Amino acid sequence: MKITILTLFPEFYESYLNTSIIKRAISKNSVEVHICNIRDYSLDKTKRVDDIPFGGGNGMLLKCQPVLDALRAVKTENSKVIYLGPTGKTLHQSVARTLSKEEDLVILCGHYEGIDQRILDYVDEVISIGDYILTGGEVASLVLMDSVIRLLDGAITESSHLDESFENGLLEYPQYTQPRVFEGKEVPPILFSGNHQAIDKWRRKESLKLTKEKRPDLFEKYSLTKQDKKLLDEIENNKVGKWEERAIEGAKKFTKNKEA
């Protein structure tokens, strides 16, 4: 995939592109990222890119000429052109997944109060990263790029995506690492049972519990399987399942026998 960012602040991207997963994706040729400075395309003697809005109002707007000349210089017939702004459709995991299948993304970052409305006629999609106003599209472009690049082959292993929050309509279950006890807080014993079926079931139960509690909007849309319904009954009645008790007991016996 090729991603081209049209921005007034190219230096903003330096550290991000040299960091961890993104750096790896670039070095493995999963993605090529080009940063294009809109100002380089200004035909104005002083390289001006903005002007005041007709009809009055606050702030400055990006002008058509430098933005569209920059866009024409980088766009190919396969490009999908995205403008980042608060009036767009909200970025969700499903949007990131769809965009990760594109060959060539061009991302236009607005600044100041916004852009001349006519620029939108040259854009395929407007995306917002949430219901709040940022000072410009650069921060939003990092969010969008990050959510897309990590889905590309060569960024992270495919199996890491499967249980992630939003991928299957539920929030991800909690995870733990060493030490087993930290400041008196213990890791749930089922995770040491060695019973992978029971661990998967426990994780599913935790995902259901978390989503129901923290994101009732997602939970409502989610269609429960037969097993989910049983787990939900345990959650609502604050019950530890027989399957869970058995898995933990089995592991305890196994450890005792090994010690004996």
Ligand code: ADE
């Ligand atoms: N630019 C300013 N606010 C924004 C938002 N919420 N999402 C995307 N781009 C923006």
